[in-house]
Amino acid sequence: MEKLYDSGKARAVGVSSFSCKKIEDLLAIARVPPAVNQVECHLIWQQDKLQKLCHSRGVHISAFSPLGSPGSSLPGVSGAIVLSNPIVISVAEKLQKTPAQVALRWCLQMGQSVLPKSTNEARIKENFDIFEWSIPEDLMAKFSEIKQARLLKGEFAVHPLSVYKTLEDLWDGEI
Template sequence: MVKIEMVTFNNGNQAPIIGLGTWKSKANEVIEAVKNAIDVGYRHIDCSPVYDNEKEIGEALNSKFKEGIIKREDVFITSKLWCTEHSPNLVEPALKKTLSDLRLEYLDLYLIHWPMAFQEGKESFPTDANGKYLGSDVDYVDTWKAMEKLVEDGLAKNIGVSNFNSKQVERILKICKIKPVVNQVECHPYLPQVKLSEFCKSKGIIITAYSPFGSPDRSWAKPDDPQPLKDERIKKIADTYNKSVAQVIIRYQIQRGHIAIPKSVSKTRMQENLKVFDFELSEDDIKEIHTFDKKMRACAMSMAVDNEHYPFHEEF
């Protein structure tokens, strides 16, 4: 069993530096995936209600609790508040629904999934009759105040944000009683987020890197879209360490102090993704990978580009 390193948050709490991403894991696959992940040593699972698989993840966790493989305090579970539930009065009910689906009493980390609010209702991606996205003018600053109450009430041990730019993080920091511990953002060799990473570090906020491989299995990917996993320059670096491209990409995140949450449903790949603590990239390797930046966003959420809180108009 690989011993996974921990990161320490600005409040003294800790989290495993590698977690299992579950976005795009189909409900019928994710039960086995989470069980396998726990069996091979993962102790950090990243979830969201919009992934439509939290009930199944709850089933897998419950099964492992019953087997005695893990206790609740052995695992770090993250979930997120979806954009249709930013109104302060909806925040606690949204978390309670997630807790019910995951069969848990509390979350280790709860994030505001995106800074933009969507129109409230049953549709996760609400649109009008012409297919135009329906936004809401709820300000994430008001949402944050409701998030803080979750910590005070013991429903979440830590809170953070996701897909926020530096100015949006600054706005939260100006009003918060409880600082965000994490900003979870897309981060990979073609979107290395160097400036945002440095900014967050200066504020004591840890980056969680989602889609660390550039999400090659996203449904809207085009056949000729570049893929970090197929990059010959990274392969050359990997060969010098006798490691795989995937291992170098994960190590690239870890050495920057980022949490990495690669998604996989393959037990073999999960095991491979954990074998990253027995080598170290040189500083030159990390600087070189920084130069592979293509400003490539797999997750641009462009439907909400006109929302006043859309994050990617800013450079970082």
């Protein structure tokens, strides 16, 4: 990737699903540091430690599945828990917004870019209505009360012959 960057064929280098340990290991040897780390991040998996590390090292967080993958057909994924979380619903009602808008706005206020997916035109339009308002600090603080759980665990990458023998190996203990 660094050769592509040097040749001008890439304007930046990015990584995906890197844990704190993987980011630190990469930054220790990279000549061209990553500009972005695309990770699962939402109100149910806020990744505070990773966010702080990336921010301090100049690595932008891009949140995939910022709505928690509602309607996902992935095995073991119950993404609707983000949008049906009582705290998220309560904040949404107070702000007269949808839970999805609150979830996306939280990401923006945390300094992240978001990659929501929808095939529903009305929801796509609704997802754009997140820029002209903000979540007050007292309501932002409520999100720290949400029990954290990684929804996309990565079982597909775990195998006895893989470098990742367990989920703990894959996520460097950040589960």
